[in-house]
Amino acid sequence: xxxxxxxxxxxxxxxQKLQSYFEQELDQELEQFDAEFLLDFFSKDIGAHxxxxxxxxxxxxFETRIESIDDEIYAIEKETF
Numbered sequence: 001x002x003x004x005x006x007x008x009x010x011x012x013x014x015x016q017k018l019q020s021y022f023e024q025e026l027d028q029e030l031e032q033f034d035a036e037f038l039l040d041f042f043s044k045d046i047g048a049h050x051x052x053x054x055x056x057x058x059x060x061x062f063e064t065r066i067e068s069i070d071d072e073i074y075a076i077e078k079e080t081f
Contacts (some may be wrong), residue, residue, distance in 0.1 A: 003044075004043040004047050006043075006046070011036070011039065013033065014039055015035040015036055015039060017037060018030060018035040018038055019032075019035050022035075
């Protein structure tokens with residue numbers, strides 16, 4: 001998996017969401033540097049778990065679709081001797 005990179009706008013929005021969450025839910029102030037550090041931690045160390053879960057979900061959808069296509073192919077098979 002390649003490194004997760006965000007545009008400066010995305011990074012800024014995520015940092016603001018982290019700061020807002022800490023303020024509203026934990027009643028703690030999260031400074032800009034700390035929020036960026038936390039974002040780096042999540043994207044580097046935790047992000048792979050979400051990435052892998054997404055791959056697993058995509059694989060399940062793919063397998064379901066392949067089974068459906070396979071069924072349709074068998075349905076149009078012609079009878080032979």
